Amino acid sequence: MSLAAEAFVSQMAAAEPWPENATLYQPLKDDQILLSDCASSLAVQAYLRMCCLPVQVVCKANAEYMSPSGRIPFIHVGNQVVSELGPIVQFTKAKGHSLSDGLDDVQRAEMKAYMELVNNMLLTAELYIQWCDDATAAEISRPRYSSPYSWPLNNILAYQKQWEVRRKMNAIGWGGKTLEQVYEDVSQCCQALSQRLGTQPYFFNKQPTELDALVFGHLFTILTTRLTSTELAERIKSYSNLLSFCRRIEQNYFEGKSS
Amino acid sequence: MGTVHAKTLDPVPMHGRDLGVNPDDLVETSEPEHEAKQEILENKDVVVQHVNIEGLGRTKEDLLGYEISDVFQAKNLIDVMKKAHVARQKLLRLGIFNEVEVLIDTSEGTDALPNGLDVTFEVTEIKRLTGSYNTMVGNNEGSMVLGLKLPNMFGRAEKLTFQFSYGTKETSYGLSFFKPQPGHFERNLTLNMYKVTGQFPWSSLKETDRGLSAELNFPLGIANHTLKWEGVWRELGCLARSASFAVREESGHSLKSALSHTVSIDSRNSAIFPSRGALVRVNQELAGYTGGDASFLKEDFELQLNRRFFWDSVLSASLWGGILYPIGEKVSCIADRFYLGGPTSVRGFGMYSIGPQSEGDYLGGEAYWAGGLHLYTPLPFRPGKGGFGDLFRTHFFLNAGNLCNLHYGEGPRAHLQKLAECIRWSYGVGIVLRLGNIARLELNYCVPMGVQSGDRICDGIQFGAGIRFL
Numbered sequence: 001m002s003l004a005a006e007a008f009v010s011q012m013a014a015a016e017p018w019p020e021n022a023t024l025y026q027p028l029k030d031d032q033i034l035l036s037d038c039a040s041s042l043a044v045q046a047y048l049r050m051c052c053l054p055v056q057v058v059c060k061a062n063a064e065y066m067s068p069s070g071r072i073p074f075i076h077v078g079n080q081v082v083s084e085l086g087p088i089v090q091f092t093k094a095k096g097h098s099l100s101d102g103l104d105d106v107q108r109a110e111m112k113a114y115m116e117l118v119n120n121m122l123l124t125a126e127l128y129i130q131w132c133d134d135a136t137a138a139e140i141s142r143p144r145y146s147s148p149y150s151w152p153l154n155n156i157l158a159y160q161k162q163w164e165v166r167r168k169m170n171a172i173g174w175g176g177k178t179l180e181q182v183y184e185d186v187s188q189c190c191q192a193l194s195q196r197l198g199t200q201p202y203f204f205n206k207q208p209t210e211l212d213a214l215v216f217g218h219l220f221t222i223l224t225t226r227l228t229s230t231e232l233a234e235r236i237k238s239y240s241n242l243l244s245f246c247r248r249i250e251q252n253y254f255e256g257k258s259s
Numbered sequence: 260m261g262t263v264h265a266k267t268l269d270p271v272p273m274h275g276r277d278l279g280v281n282p283d284d285l286v287e288t289s290e291p292e293h294e295a296k297q298e299i300l301e302n303k304d305v306v307v308q309h310v311n312i313e314g315l316g317r318t319k320e321d322l323l324g325y326e327i328s329d330v331f332q333a334k335n336l337i338d339v340m341k342k343a344h345v346a347r348q349k350l351l352r353l354g355i356f357n358e359v360e361v362l363i364d365t366s367e368g369t370d371a372l373p374n375g376l377d378v379t380f381e382v383t384e385i386k387r388l389t390g391s392y393n394t395m396v397g398n399n400e401g402s403m404v405l406g407l408k409l410p411n412m413f414g415r416a417e418k419l420t421f422q423f424s425y426g427t428k429e430t431s432y433g434l435s436f437f438k439p440q441p442g443h444f445e446r447n448l449t450l451n452m453y454k455v456t457g458q459f460p461w462s463s464l465k466e467t468d469r470g471l472s473a474e475l476n477f478p479l480g481i482a483n484h485t486l487k488w489e490g491v492w493r494e495l496g497c498l499a500r501s502a503s504f505a506v507r508e509e510s511g512h513s514l515k516s517a518l519s520h521t522v523s524i525d526s527r528n529s530a531i532f533p534s535r536g537a538l539v540r541v542n543q544e545l546a547g548y549t550g551g552d553a554s555f556l557k558e559d560f561e562l563q564l565n566r567r568f569f570w571d572s573v574l575s576a577s578l579w580g581g582i583l584y585p586i587g588e589k590v591s592c593i594a595d596r597f598y599l600g601g602p603t604s605v606r607g608f609g610m611y612s613i614g615p616q617s618e619g620d621y622l623g624g625e626a627y628w629a630g631g632l633h634l635y636t637p638l639p640f641r642p643g644k645g646g647f648g649d650l651f652r653t654h655f656f657l658n659a660g661n662l663c664n665l666h667y668g669e670g671p672r673a674h675l676q677k678l679a680e681c682i683r684w685s686y687g688v689g690i691v692l693r694l695g696n697i698a699r700l701e702l703n704y705c706v707p708m709g710v711q712s713g714d715r716i717c718d719g720i721q722f723g724a725g726i727r728f729l
Binding site for chain 1: 550
């Protein structure tokens, strides 16, 4: 969002408290949603649970087109619609809920850097594996993406999305990478995260922040999603502190409540 | 007997769609000429021996055989002239000739009978390719429109039209192929392929349609029937970030594959300012049984009655109505619902601004009815009578209507009750201008009544331009 739009949203947001009927929209869970969208949605859900803000998850086939930015997930709070984790964090901050208030400037900069790392590495890798790997695209991504639509619209939309993602991958220089290189990049990213986490419960010691929510969303989804090969999940499993980190967050924030 | 050069009895064809001449306005000039010769010629029997068509290029002759065959039946000279005139009209309505001249001469040659006649039609074919280029500016958007037409493509009155509009905001195009049945021009087939974009600020909605359609027209008795299959890929989106959530929920893609049937009986003497006659048009559309996501049954009808009143004024009553019945569990789509209000339907209200709405965005309804009662009179004091002034009328109107959603579980009694409560209506006076034979402009002073909360009104002066008015 532009600066002016951000300022406007903040001002509007600050006016009202968090309502009971806040809703989060994502594509259909069983048949349609893909790995990258599921990861982003789970990250936002984890963040909101960490802030103790109630939100209802609603699955809609056209969630991607409903979103003002075209990305999943988006939340409908009062009469505001905000999409993606970054703007949602700003939005909740304007309402007075924040997880990163206790951090000093250095830590905040570090947190932003790691979030950028996750977005540039993990999210891009997920998109690459889904759409640029022919086997995954043909077996999983295209059938799932096009499942709510009838012929021939389903084929048109699936291929359109595939071309769009491939064009984007070429633009950022990932077009020439092989699957092995992508797995290597994921490993390196996980190594950086694992090192930063160390033996602490959360990235910034005792309290979870939005970085924890983001990392949890991506790692947990990769671990629990069936892909054509288990290579990606294996790479993550080799870092045991990340595994226990995921389990910890799952136990603290998702178990015992409806997820 | 010398040649009778029956070139034209009137300057332009009388029932062409694009030409703004009302047959009632023309005076028949043929009778006085024939009066003098009638006693000499009428009793003389003639035989039409040859009917020729000269000037054909790519047009196939078998197509024209049907149009000119009647001329052979003529028994005397007057008859020949009349039938030749009718044949000329038929040739012109095919849309493949620029001009048709008729030449009636005595037969010549070895097999010529003493009372034999030869009738020759001299035709000028339309050029193979015609193009047009326009630029349009309006509503914060400029666009360039290119049109290409190939009339009489394969020689049997087929027509291929292509239109392309390239604008600062949207691009749209359409390709259309028209083929009439030789000998029965009213039975024809049209195939269309198009991409059309539209912006609807009253619903904060923008819609892009990419589609194919096949349409078959044929007359049956006095009625004209149209059978159509249409397959459209619809993409809906919010026009502004401030669109209501109800409209945001409708965003996305859907596929509609629908069969529709229209029957229309039109006995009016003109499409724009009829002074007598009636129009009945019933349309039904069934979507979902030939594929696609949208699944519904839609019925709508249009009724118009006209009658001359005292002193050159015309009383006109019209009634529109429609119902959309979703099939299956899916809710109806905003692009399929009916809309009401505006200068072309219930005057005095904003454009399509009646009925269910959410945060200022009008969502349309599944059932509606609208009625209008008009009294058209010529302009007071009749300025420019016989010329420009005849294109204007003043009209006094009374419009009423209602638009709502029905709960299909209840019976018809409950539906009628729902449509009868909260009726919006308006009355007023205005000036109407006819444009060609298709469109009209209106400038009205309206007083809206029965306004419900949520409706947007336009009381006072309202301007409207369009093709179909209530």
